[in-house]
Amino acid sequence: MSNQHQDLPEHAVERLRGLRSQGNPKGVFTSDLSVNEYLLVREAGFEPIGMVMGSSVYHIGVQMGRFGQNMELDKLTQAMYHARELAMSRMEEEANELGADGVVGVRLEINRYEWGNDLAEFIAIGTAVAARDPGVNFRTKRNMPFTSDLSGQAFWTLLKSGYRPLSLVMGTCVYHVAHQGLLKSISQMGQNQEQPNFTQALYDARELAMERMQQEAHEEQAEGIVEVKIKEGSYGWASHVIEFFAVGTAVTALRDDHTIQTPQLMLSLND
Numbered sequence: 001m002s003n004q005h006q007d008l009p010e011h012a013v014e015r016l017r018g019l020r021s022q023g024n025p026k027g028v029f030t031s032d033l034s035v036n037e038y039l040l041v042r043e044a045g046f047e048p049i050g051m052v053m054g055s056s057v058y059h060i061g062v063q064m065g066r067f068g069q070n071m072e073l074d075k076l077t078q079a080m081y082h083a084r085e086l087a088m089s090r091m092e093e094e095a096n097e098l099g100a101d102g103v104v105g106v107r108l109e110i111n112r113y114e115w116g117n118d119l120a121e122f123i124a125i126g127t128a129v130a131a132r133d134p135g136v137n138f139r140t141k142r143n144m145p146f147t148s149d150l151s152g153q154a155f156w157t158l159l160k161s162g163y164r165p166l167s168l169v170m171g172t173c174v175y176h177v178a179h180q181g182l183l184k185s186i187s188q189m190g191q192n193q194e195q196p197n198f199t200q201a202l203y204d205a206r207e208l209a210m211e212r213m214q215q216e217a218h219e220e221q222a223e224g225i226v227e228v229k230i231k232e233g234s235y236g237w238a239s240h241v242i243e244f245f246a247v248g249t250a251v252t253a254l255r256d257d258h259t260i261q262t263p264q265l266m267l268s269l270n271d
Helices: 010-017 035-043 074-097 152-160 182-187 196-219 262-270
Strands: 046-059 102-111 119-131 163-176 224-233 241-253
Touching: 010 074, 035 046, 035 152, 046 074, 046 102, 074 102, 074 119, 074 163, 074 241, 102 152, 102 163, 152 163, 152 224, 163 196, 196 224, 196 241
Parallel strands: none
Antiparallel strands: 046 119, 102 119, 163 241, 224 241
């Protein structure tokens, strides 16, 4: 382990010292992988080292949207993104302290507590892994461990197909959905018809989140993003305010001349 702990709490440093790592081969590993996932990660050529995590308790400010206008609430978007980034960077720092090559099975969670209505804890947690083959570099261009929300099975399949994870990429958009006027609401009572105002608002918000996730992948020089998820949440905001959060794992080929052997891959999965 390195001697530079930066933002890591004292007890986090103590916990990391007890984990199996390059400097402590007799330590124990911890993991939230299932038994099958653990075995497949090892089959893929990696050793689980330990669970790593990062946390940020963040005060989310107030931003009001105009009653009859669809619009992004950029201050809230920035807050939600920055808080997740802080949690992710601290999780990466823990993995780096262990000498890990990457983190698999990353989960991003948001908790709220009674002691602060405007406060939320953003948590990133996953299992740090180290490659058994020291001749292959799986770390990022910043020389940090890769991050991925892939399960153990998906991670194994990805590597067997000739690809590797680069980074967990994400995009977010907090959006105010315009209210509909009373007269228009009354005129539509009892009718089946699309609500263009609401359709456009939700469409725009999802597109912004997806676009920002794709931009992160471009910056990582990825070939693509796998297992993309789009999540929605209001987090106690007003009824017409919603966040769309897009997240996935950016990937690239292990070699420039790789080919995917689908039949052999499927046979292996069925064995």
